[in-house]
Amino acid sequence: SIDLAQAAGDKGIRVLDAPVSGGEAGAIEAVLSIMVGGHQADFDAARPILQALGKTIVLCGPHGSGQTVKAANQLIVAVNIQACAEAVVFLEKSGVDLAAALDVLGGGLAGSTVLARKTDNFKNRDFKPGFRIDLHHKDMGIVTDAARTVGAALPVGTLVASLVASLRAQGDGGLDHSALLRGVERLSGHTTES
Known part of the structure; x- marks a missing residue:
């Protein structure tokens, strides 16, 4: 997170x-997405600094909105990684050429930045x-605390939060969040861990 303070008269x-x-x-x-919460005038004043760091820079509402959007981002990323991890195990257990399958999936509607960066x-x-994993x-x-506060149900997100916590409890907290694959492998009796 970046906190920027602007004197306001x-x-x-x-x-x-x-x-x-x-x-x-x-x-x-320097192509980060930056989700900002605050006053328009302060956002406008800070824009040159933010443009040095990122390409997608959006004022999302009043102060606190940036953190809310970031929480939603982390929810989407975690669920997406979990879905990719499940697909990998499913493909491998089915005998499919994983590299070919991920290539074609990346070019279709299943394609995502997560899939591209984590393949x-x-x-x-x-x-x-x-x-x-520890950070995720x-x-x-x-995100689960914030959703509870506003009364938003996160059925899939809550499950993935539990899977992340489980992986962490198994000693994998220091690994990249793509290690959610290890949890799916363990659940499936399909380990190729080194």
């Missing part, structure tokens, strides 16, 4: 909440930390 200091998405690669390439992790069982566990706690 006699009103003192106002703060924008500006969480980011795009991971390490997005930060290095090599899945194929190579390379779970070197990028965004760690923290974020899933944020």
Whole structure:
């Protein structure tokens, strides 16, 4: 998250909440998505700084809105990784050429940034930390707590939060969140772990 403070005349200091998405690669390439909460004037004043960091920069509402959108982002990412992990195990147990299958899936409606960025992790069982399970566990706690507060049901999100917590409890918290594949493999009796 990036917190930017802007002096606002006699009103003192106002703060924008500006969480980011795009991971390490997005930060290095300065193509992060930045979801901002705060006042329009402060957002306009901070835009040059934000443009140095990202390409998709959107004011999502009043202060706090950026964090809410970031929580929704983490929900979507976790559910997407879990679905990809389940598809990988399903494909492998079915005897399908995994590389070919992921290639064709990536070109269709099932394609996503998650699938594109995590395909090599899945194929190579390379779970070197990028965004760690421990951090996604923290974020899933944020989204489930926030959803409870506003009365939003998250049936799939709550299940995936439990799967993330389970993986963490099994000692995989320091691995990349694509290691959700390990949990699916364990549940399926299909381990190719190194």
